[in-house]
Amino acid sequence: MVDVAFGPEQGKRPDLSNTREAYLDMVRRKRMYGGILLVLFIALMSSGWMLADDRNAGGFWGGLHQVFDFPSEVLSEAWEKRANLPGIFIDHIPALIETINIAAVATLIGGVAAMALSLLATRGLARWPRLVPVFRRTLDALRAIPEIVIALVLIYILGGGPVPAVIAIALHTGGALGKLFSEVAENADPKPVEGLASVGATWSQRMWLGVIPQVAPNWLSYALLRFEINVRASAILGFVGEGGIGHDLKLAMQWGQGRYDQVVAIFLLLFLTIVLIDQMSDRYRHRLTKGKPA
Amino acid sequence: MMTTATPSLAQTVTARFAARQRMAFAIPAAIIAYLLYAAISFDVAGLAQRARFDNAAILLSDFWQHKTHVSRDNRSGTVTIAIEGEGKGTYPPGMMPDWVTMADGVTTIDLGTGHIVTYDDAGARMVVPGYGTIDIRPENGRPVVTAPEPIPDWISVSENRVGVTTDAGRFTYTRSKVETFKYQPGWELWFFTLDSPFYGKSVFELAALATVGERVDPARSNIGYMASEFWTNKMWRHGDVAWAIFETILMAFLGTMAAAIVALPLSFLAARNFMPLGMFRGAVRRVFDFIRGVDGLIWTIILSRAFGPGPMTGAIAIALTDTGSFGKTFSEALENIDEKQVEGIRSTGANAVLRARFGVIPQVMPILLAQVLYYLESNTRSATVIGAIVGGGIGLLLTQAIQTQKDWEEVAYYITLIVLMVMAMDSLSGWLRRKLIKGE
Structure with missing residues (x-):
């Protein structure tokens, strides 16, 4: 915590003739504030957990030893049927591609919308x-409307399928990226823009030729990060709504025992995809922001 | 030297320019091609047929208005008036809205702008201004319609059912019952339900009752009675909704804080300057990567099997997922610290814990706090989704309300609350960030 916040107020300046006393006084006060904050935080946390435990269907201590029951049950069944796994992988590849497509299209559409909105929302460039x-x-x-809200309402209107998920994620992406994009654009060098303005360039020309080249690496880096997040969101939306690998996972989970090989296969597919996209975007983003390795 | 270099320089420049130009066309072309492929694979063309715009119309009108059902059982002749057709919104006998009158077995419903519906023992009639009277009488158990010819398309007549849809309201007649729906703006019964003594009172009357009026219930004060009537409103369940919102925020708070507390010591083990053992460091990092890679969705499913549905399961799921993210960002922050302060503390003979406490933590605290607050804000949103999966909080209420496809004004209410909650958390975390980090 930052200490200056608790410094002495104006008019109550410490007596400089007795610095040692004043210093110890300040330290004591700081410790007291820190202690009070700590006690408050611990009280909040413990009462919060107790309350949450109380409102939960199963208690914490009762459930703790069961944490590994379900995974081990699933894994042991999947291990018995491990011969099926490659086949199941292939069966679910289309759903996985759909999930990734949802995320990619939503990121593209949301990103383009964010480009326009962010420039319009940046002081000095608008x-x-x-x-x-x-x-x-x-x-x-x-940004404030969670994806699930839009997705569920749109499923009611548009029927099932991936389009409601795309629209929901794209809207959220537009808001989230728009804010980040606008922060980047705020720090862009205004000189190219002024130069272009002096030769009579229109607003769109100034933006396209003066601002976008400056901010493109950072924007692309944020968009990639968002793509990563959107793949996860698209899987979750599939689980709650419909479409993609999340939906397959839900169906397999609802079936329960007997289809645990499918559950494991989908878990693995999802895990590997997320890790792969994570790694790829991490590497590429590093190159974008820090420059190519010579 | 220069003479040999110039042509090659010009060549390279033109070549690069040409390459750039090609790229400038190739990238948009690739994006458009991809979007086309996606449009085909998502079956956007078929969407037009599947889309149900009547649902959209219902939804939009239901968001801001409520409907009242006035229905008569044709066998027994009893008339019931119910808001949204729900039992908890039914008018008690003897009480009715002012646009309905009942006398001698004749019920008259004024739908406004001259539309009047009458029920009596012989059948039902609806007067539509500019058109005429639609008269329906049962003959051998079937409705027989007498209306000015030609019958327009907003009147649907089939063998057993007659339906009339106008701007003022809807009317249906079947063998067993006749029903009229009147649409009115506003969320009816939002404050008090029909059985409450405060129903239908104006703001001034309520204010007078709350301050100087006589006690409605002698056992308690009016204002307390009002608060409890509002809190336990059966139609809108304000008390339950408030609890659900609180539960969602609780999930986000507990999850984020627990993750930060667990991740902080672990991140020391994953930072190069604090953990010289490369093997061990790598192992801790792989654990973080694994936790992040498994994703909140899967953790949520596994945990809800063990702990059952509820807010604690959601909190633990958030805590687990974020431990991975925090571990990564915290250890990166730790690797970027200034070693000089640690040196200074070391020179006083401090041990590793004291060096960490006084040399490291003060340096990384602003970054850590900013991260934690950012996640707190974003987890409020996630907690809504996680709540829908684990069964807790406002997410559950919302998915339930949408899945029953009945009360869209409740959905609108929940959406409004969620957006307000997220915005409130947004500004709270922004305020805390300014207060704690910049010390303003």
Whole structure:
């Protein structure tokens, strides 16, 4: 915690003739504040956990020794049927591709929307400076609505399929990336923009030729990070709504015993995909922001 | 030297320019091709047929208005008036909205703008201004319609059912019952249900009752009675909803804080400057990677099997997932610290724990706090989704309300609350960040 926050107030400055006393006094006060905060935090945490434990269907201590029951049951059944696994992998590849496609399309659409919105919401670059707060609030609102809300409502209107998930994730992505993009654009060098303005370039030309080349590496890096997040979100939306590998996982889970080989196969597919995308985007982002290794 | 270099330089420049130009076309072309492929594989063309825009219309109108059912059982002749057709919204006998009148077995419903529906023993009639009267009488148990010809398409007549849809309301007649739906703006019964003594009172009346009025229930004060009537509103269940919101925030708070507490000591083991043993460091890092890779969804499923549905399961799931993320970012922060301060502490003879406490923690605290607060905010959103999976919090209420496809104004209410909750957490974490990190 930052210590200056608890420094002496104006008018109550310590007596400089007795620095040692004043210093010890400040240390004591700081310790007291720290202690109070700590006690408060511990009280909040413990009462919170107790409350959550109370409202849970199963208790913590009762459930703790069961944590490994389900995974071991699943794994042992899958181990017996390990010969099936490659076949199941192949069966679920289309669903996996759908999940990744949902994330990719949503990231693309959301990213493009975020590009436009972020420039409109950046002070100093905006097309209509008076509307900057409007676009900022729009971004906030897009970020605030959780994907699941939009997805469930859209499933009701559009029927099943991947499109509701794409729209839901794209809207959220637009809001989340828009904020990050606008922070990057704020720090862009204004000189190229001024140069372009002096030769009579239009707003879109100034942005496309003056701002985008500067911010592209950072924007791309954020978009990749978002793609990573969106793959996870798309799997979760599949589990709650429909479409993709999440839905397959839900069906296999609901079937329960007898299909645990499928559960394991889908877990593995999902895990490997996430780790792979994680690693790839990590490496590529590193190259984008720190420059190519010579 | 220069004369030999110039042509090659010009060549390379033109070649690079040409390559750039090709890329400038190739990348958008690739993106468009990919989107086309996605559109085909997602069956966007078929979406137009599957999409049900009538559902969208219902949803949009239901979001901000409520409907009241006035229905008559044709066998017994009893008329019931119920908001949203629900038992808990049914008007008790003797009480009815002012647009319904009942006298001598004749029920008159004024739908507004001249639309009037009448039920009596002989059948039912609906007057539509600018069109005429639609008269329905049962003959041999079948409804027989008399209406000005030609019959427009907003009246549907089949053998056993007659339906009329107008802007003012809907009307259906079947053998067993006749029903009229009147749409009115607003979320009806939001404050008090029909059985409450405070129902239908204006703001001023309520204010007067709360301050100077006589006690409705002699055992308690009016304002306390009002609060409890509001809190236990059967239609909107404000008390339960508030609990659900609290549960969601609780999940996010407990999960994030627990993850930070667990990840902090572990991240020392994964930082190069604190853990010289490469093998061990790598192992801790792989653990973090594994936890992150398994993903919150899978942890949530595994944990809800062990602990059952509820907020604690959600909190543990968030804690587990974030331990992986925090472990990674914290250890990166630890690797970037300034060694000089640690040196200084070491020179006073401090041991490793004291060096960490006074040399390292003060340096990384702002980064750590910023991370934790950012995750707290984003976990409020995740907790909504996790709640829908583990069965706790506002996420569960929302999915239930959507799946029953009945009360869309409840859905609108929950969505509004979720957005407000997320925005509140957003500004809270921003405020805390400014307060704790920048010391403003």
